[in-house]
Amino acid sequence: MAASLASAAKLLVVLGVFALGAFLQSRGVLPGILRHWSDVVYLARQHIELVAISGSIAALIGVPLGIVLTRGVVRPYADAITQIVNLGTTIPTLAILALAMSVLGIGSPPAIFGLVVLTLLPIVLNTIAGLRMVPAHLIEAARGMGMTGTQILLTVELPNALFVILAGLRTALAINVGTVPLAFLIGGGGLGELIFTGIDLMEPTMLLAGAIPTAVLAIVIDFLVGQCQFWLIPRGVNPLR
Amino acid sequence: MIRLERVTKIFGTITAVDRVDMDVPTGAVCVLLGPSGCGKTTTMKMINRLIPPTSGKIFIDGRDTAGIDEVTLRRSIGYVIQQIGLFPNKTVEENICTVPDLLGWDRRKSRARAADLLSLVNLDPAIFLKRYPKELSGGQQQRVGVVRALAADPPVLLMDEPFGAIDPINREVIQDEFMKIQAELKKTVVFVSHDIDEAVKMASHIAIFREGRLIQYDTPDTILATPADSFVADFVGGDRTLKRLRLIKVSQAMMKEPPRVVGEDTLETAVARMREHGHGSIVMVGPRGRARGMIRLDEAQDKKGVVSEHVVPLPGVIHVDDDLRNAVSMMFSHGATWLACVDDDGFYTGYVTQRGITQLLGASDRD
Amino acid sequence: METVQFIIANLPLIWQRTVEHVLLVGAAVSIAIATGVFIGILITQSKALADRVLYVAAVIMTIPSIALFGLLIPILSLIGQGIGYLPALIALILYSQLPIIRNTYTAIMNVDPALREAARGMGMTIVQRLWTVELPIALPVIVNGVRNAVVLNIAIAAIATYIGAGGLGTFISRGISQTDVRQLITGALAVSILAILADLALLGLQRRLTSPGLRD
DSSP states (O other): OHHHHHHHHHHHHHHHHHHHHHHHHHTTHHHHHHHTHHHHHHHHHHHHHHHHHHHHHHHHHHHHHHHHHHSGGGHHHHHHHHHHHHHHHHSOHHHHHHHHHHHHOSSHHHHHHHHHHHHHHHHHHHHHHHHHTSOHHHHHHHHHHTOOHHHHIIIIIHHHHHHHHHHHHHHHHHHHHHHHHHHGGGTOOSTHHHHHHHHHTTOHHHHHHHHHHHHHHHHHHHHHHHHHHHHHSOGGGOTTO | OEEEEEEEEEETTEEEEEEEEEEEOTTOEEEEEOSTTSSHHHHHHHHTTSSOOSEEEEEETTEEGGGSOHHHHHHTEEEEOTTOOOOTTSOHHHHHTHHHHHHTOOHHHHHHHHHHHHHHTTOOHHHHTTOOGGGSOHHHHHHHHHHHHHTTOOSEEEEESTTTTSOHHHHHHHHHHHHHHHHHHOOEEEEEESOHHHHHHHOSEEEEEETTEEEEEEOHHHHHHSOSSHHHHHHHOTTHHHHHHHHSBHHHHSEESOOEEETTSBHHHHHHHHHHHTOSEEEEEOTTSBEEEEEEHHHHTTOOSBHHHHOBOOSOEEETTSBHHHHHHHHHHHTOSEEEEEOTTOBEEEEEEHHHHHHHHHTTOOO | OHHHHHHHHTHHHHHHHHHHHHHHHHHHHHHHHHHHHHHHHHHTTOHHHHHHHHHHHHHHHHSOHHHHHHHHHHHHHTTTOOSSHHHHHHHHHHHHHHHHHHHHHHHHHTSOHHHHHHHHHHTOOHHHHIIIIIHHHHHHHHHHHHHHHHHHHHHHHHHGGGGTOOSTHHHHHHHHHTTOHHHHHHHHHHHHHHHHHHHHHHHHHHHHTSOTTTOO
C-alpha cells in the first residue's frame, strides 16, 4: 500500500511541476525571470562566497572549540558553557545580524561576522555531542594500550565522532545558506537583493529570480554535504553504510 | 482446559508448527520445551492469537478461540514475556491494574486486588504500589510482571521464558514463589522454556518440540524415565536419572521404622540388632528419639561396653522432605551408602540407602 | 542610554508587536502540532513512507525562509493573499513540520518493542496502546520537537516582517532602513528574549509532562 502511495505521490509531483511550468510560461513569467539572469549569476557568486568564507571560519573555530570543551581541563565548566551556547542558538537569526550591524556597521564584515556566529553554534554543539558519544570503553582500551591524549584524540575520538560532527556541519551550513539572503539587508550582497527588491517593487519575476536560485543553491549544497557524509566517512563508523 | 487440534503455522515456505495436538488439563503447568526455532513460542502465541494459526483449532474451556474477538480473548488470558515489559510511565499499581481497567472493573476492587497479589509475591504493597518500574530490581520487576498477568483473574496464563532474564540465584527464588502461587491459585499455565531443569522443577506436563513437531508430551518423570527417542534423550541430558532424583522426596524412598539403639544399650544389643537386620551400622538416638550418632558393626563386635562410649558421628543426615538428588549428593560427599532421615524436629524417622534408591528408580525405568 | 529611553517610551508599541508575533507563531505551531503529530504517528506504520516524508520535510527545511516566502507570494497573490499574514503562516507551518514529525516518529519508534508486545498480548487495541503507553513515553521527545519548532518560528516570524506580517521584526527592519540603532537593538533584544523565554517555558512543560517513571 505504501509503495503505490509513493508512486502516486511521485506522479502527482511531476504533473504539478509540468502544470506549473506551463502556467508560468503562459503568464510570461519564465522570460521575465530570465531577464535577470546576469544579476542572478553575479549575485549567486557573491552568495556562494559568503557561504564559503563564513562557513570555513566557523568550522575552523568551531571544531577546535568543541574539542577543547570536551577536554578534562574544562569539564567542570563545560556544562555551563554548553548551556550558554544552547541559549545562543535560540536567538533569532535576524537579531544576530541586527546586532552585528549595530556594532560593525554595514557591508560584508558584519554580514560575515553574523554568519560566522550563527554557523558556529551548531558546529560546536555537535562536535561536543559527537565526542561525548564515543564509547568510553574505546578510550579506555586506547589508554590501556599506552596512547597519549593527543593520539587518542586523533586516532580514536575524532574518527568515531566524525559522523556526528559532519552532521553538525551540514546543519550549520543549511542555517548559513538560509541566512545569507538576509545579508543583503545589512549590505552584504547575495541573492537576497533580488528577493527583497522584488518584494518592495511588487515584482514577482524579480522575486522568483532571487528565490528559486536561493532555494536550489540551498538544496544542492545540502545534498553535496550529505554525499560527503556518506562517502568520506569510513564504513566502520558510518551508520549510513 | 486448553486443547490444540492439528494446529499448524506456516510462514512462507517454512513450517514453524506442524499439526500439533495437545490437551492441557485445568490446573496443569505445561512447559513447552525444545531447542531454538522448534516452534514452541509460535505454538504458545497461537493460543492467544498473537500469531494466527494457518490451520487447526484451539479450544479454551471448550470454546473455539477462532470465534472470539482477539482483543477480548487476550484480556481473558494472562501473558508474561521474557523482557517483562512493565510500562515505565506507570506506577506498579497502574501497571498491575491495566487489564482490570480495560475491562472496566470497579477501581477499589482492582486496587485492593493489586495489593493482595503483591503480598502474595512477598512485595510489601505499602512500599511497592506507588513505585515506578525503574526503581525495582530485575527480580522484583519480573514478579510484578507475573502479578500483572494475574490481576484480572484469568483462568489461563501464558508465559514466554518468563524467568530467562533473571540471574540464577533470584531465578530459583522466583520459581519457588511461582510454584507457591500456582498451588494457591491453580491456574492453567502454558510456559515456554529452553531449560530442562526449570521444566522438570515446575511442570506437571512437559511438551518436547523439535522442528515444529511435538515429539513427546508427558509428565516430567515419564519423559526422564522413558524418553521417546534419542533426540529427547539427548535433550533432557545424559544425567536424566539424576534429574529424576529431584522429583522424588526422601520420604518416598526411605525405609521407615528403622532399628535404633539408645546410649544405655550394650554393644552386644547393638551388634545383635544389626545382625538381625543385616545392617553394617545402627543409629543411636537420644531419650526422645532424636538421631545422635551411630555404631558400626565392624568396630562394635569385638568390644564390650555401652553404646554411648563408642558412638561416632553420623556420616550425614537428610530431611525427609528433601529430594533424592540432595541425598545422593550428600552420600557422595561423605562416602556413605546410607543416610539417616530426620523430620523437622530432628527425630529419626527412617534411613535411605543407595540400593533402595536404585530400586525405586529401576521400577519405572525402561531402557 | 538612548535605547532604554526608547524602549520605555514605546512600551505599548513593543507590546502590540509582541502580541502580533506571538499570535502568528502560536497559530502556526498549533496547526503544525495537529498535522505533524498525526503524520508522525501515521508514518510509524511504514518505513518506506517514513523515509519519504522525512526527506521531503528535510528538503523544505533547507530552503531559506525568505526564499520560501518568495515562492509563496506569487502563488498566493493569485488569490489576493500574496502579502501579509497568510504566506508567513503557511511558511511557518511548513518549517515546523520536520522537527515535529521527525521527533514524533523517532520517539514512537524508540519505544521498547517489549512494551508493544506486552500491551498487545494483554489485549489492548492499537489506539489504547498509543494512548496509554506509546504516546506518554514519546511525549517528552515530541514536546522537544515542538520546542525546536517554536524557537525556529520566532526567528522566521521576525523575517516575515519583510512581507508585511508585522511582529517584532519590524523594529529591526525599520532600524536598518532608518539607520536607527535604538530600534535595531530593541528589536534584536525583544525577539531574543521572546525566544529564550519560550524555550525555557517549553522546557518546563516538557519536564512536567514527563512521567516520574521516565525521568532520570
